[in-house]
Amino acid sequence: MQGNETKKARLTPMEMVIKYGFLVLMAGLLIFFSLSSEFFATPRSAVFIFQSVSITGILALGVTATLVVDGFDLSIGSTATSALMLSSYVMVVWEMSAMWAVIFCLIMGALVGLVNGLLIVKMKVPDLLATLGMMFLLVGLQRIPTEGRSVSTGMIMPDGRVTEGVFSPAFLALGRHKFDFFIENLIPVSVVVLLVLGFVVWVFMELTRHGRLMYAIGSNERAAELAGTNVNRYKVLAYMISGVLASVGGILLAARLGRGDIASGNNLLLDSVAAALIGFAVLGAAKPNVFGTIIGALFIGILLQGLTMMNAPYYTQDFVKGAVLVVALVFTFALSKRGGAH
């Protein structure tokens, strides 16, 4: 991404640490886990890591989009779980096809983002509060149609009807099919979706003028506005991107679970926010960036997989994630230029 033809000044040791510290740390972890556990450095284990972070990673891309315009979307987790419930409801209760389930979810995600965006730019509600409100609203809304129960075939609806619809095989394949890649049944669909979406969002943010203007808004909204940028439109767009990506995450989760599980997805918000924030520290970017976000998600995945293989108990996971996040934030704010500039 650098591509500058002339030489840049040599980096000081501190700048080296800021720029490459996190990647070195990640490489160190990989080596450490590979030496500690014979199963860690295998393709299957790598895929498992990818799969475990794919949904979080997709949501984190959405978080990144809102962070770029200096916003914040707290409602992504609940948008994802709403998509999980909605897709199940469409197929099981309304007995419609997988395609409709996906379309409804994407529309819902876009709508949620639109409402978030309008609350923020038109109603002037601060971003954290607007999306917090939306989070509550969605968490509640997704329980109303089923009176708080999970959606599955054969369940009894509030009106006494027994549901007869089923998850279509095509839909379940989104969560369960694995592509062959050198080894049979290696790469799950969700990983491919993450990589494709990651690439698309990266291209949008880094290579198009729209991405450039969104970064300008995030850095100095007033200056961007005075340069003729339609700030409100780009902010709404960022929240819509976030909403749609969150609903994609929800669809994949529904396909993996095979039922509209009311209790799933509790950790999605915190994990994806953590991934996006850890991304600040990657390559010393000190700002939201797509590449860093994906690395951030991977970092968490590698750490958890490694610890699991070394028999660390599951209940230590959140603690580890929190610790990583705090370290990454120190990297970003205390050490890099961002800390000095403000």
Added chain:
Amino acid sequence: MQNTAVKIRGLTKAFGANNVLRGIDLELPKGRVTALMGANGAGKSTLVKVLCGVHTANAGTVGLHGEPFMPSSPAEAISAGVVTVHQSINDGVVPDLDVASNLMLDELANGSGFFMNTRKIRAKARKLAEAIGLDVDVRREVSELGLADRQLVAIARAMAHEPKLLILDEPTSSLSAKEAGRLFELIDRLRAQGVAILYISHRSSDIKRIADRIVSMRDGKVSGVFEETPLDYEGAVKAMLGRSMSEIQLDIPEAGTPILRLENIVLQADSKPFSLELRDGEVVAITGLVGSGKSLLADVLYGQARLESGAMQLKSEAYAPRNQAAAIKAGVFRTPKDRATNAVIQDFDITKNITLPFMARHSIGGFVNRKSERTTTRRMISDLGIICQHQSDDIGSLSGGNQQKVMVGRWMAEASNLLVLDEPFQGVDIQARRDIGAKIRETAKGRATVVMVAEMDEAVEIADRIVVMADHTIKGEHRNENIDLNAVLAQVAGMESGQVNAG
């Protein structure tokens, strides 16, 4: 000299290479109101910040009632008896607390004990309010009060410290005439108590009403002290704007066809209508003090404010931009003042900063064309003489003058019908100022150019024509040739053209 409350000698302050205060010598007598005037960047806010402990001076001494005074923090300044009421009223009060808590805030913050004795606090607060003639119920929340009362609360709070020096930074800027009247009554009372008051303002009405003496600042120095009654306000304005006859010789070209016509426009409900014509190839400086309406005019031209009445024509077509995007589309560009807040994108490099408004022209099908961006940036770097290592340098690594060149280059990269430069020389060294000025004149053909400046030197240095604004209307126009600066300065001070020669 027992009458001197504050004695400042040889005070200097620099930020990096930027010398803001270059040796201030100043005395502030007890029981008198000293008005301090100075254009943007003259150093008056830095002087205030040194006195109230925000900045530490590099050299020089300050004596307060004969004792040396060099506060290292605002708290220290306050306890020594120098109290400042800042321009933005809400900095001085906590809106969600009641008046009593606000008045006793410093005691609450520094006091001992765990529980508050509400009754005692209210009683003390009431006494304080009474002493300065603040007539409000101390149990009311400050957020329910009007601006003037909030201002008085802030001052009353300051009075709890029994100040030796009270600094008021543009205290009337958001008050109505009636509210200001109440403030002046309070200042009269404090003056009678022997407090030295430093009053920072540009409003002639304020200064005539309240000041005992005027001190003008310019380029980090005191450029004039006026103590005789009646106070020479006009002289003070001259001293603050100054003039060191510019050595630059301008060739004033024949102006071309009219580009922008303003017909009987009214900027503010009660201001006088005026007309103005800007022609092709012409550089017009619009000058005036803060609040003279020149910024509002720039806002109107750039689609950020609406006219009260009147009409604008751009190239013989009605022009009324809805927003800045519409203005840019019509070929009206504006470099805003205060570049750090309004223009610079700190996270971007030079290239990205320059191409920001015209991304559409540097992209194909939405994708940014880096090569086209680089070409434009290289052109602007060499045209304006931007001193940098590389076009991908961070904007923050440039000096103020070079940052400003980038901001000007941003809007010079494309052809415009009207280019409005709002205080383009703010925080810019003399070399960069000359470079920018020369470039503006050199490229002037094909557009009309308006430069908004408060400093007279800058206007004389760059313009074919100087238009003076005061009270939201035009007070005079001068061709920049053998210009009678006294007449210009009189108009800046708000005098009508007819009054000029009276003195």
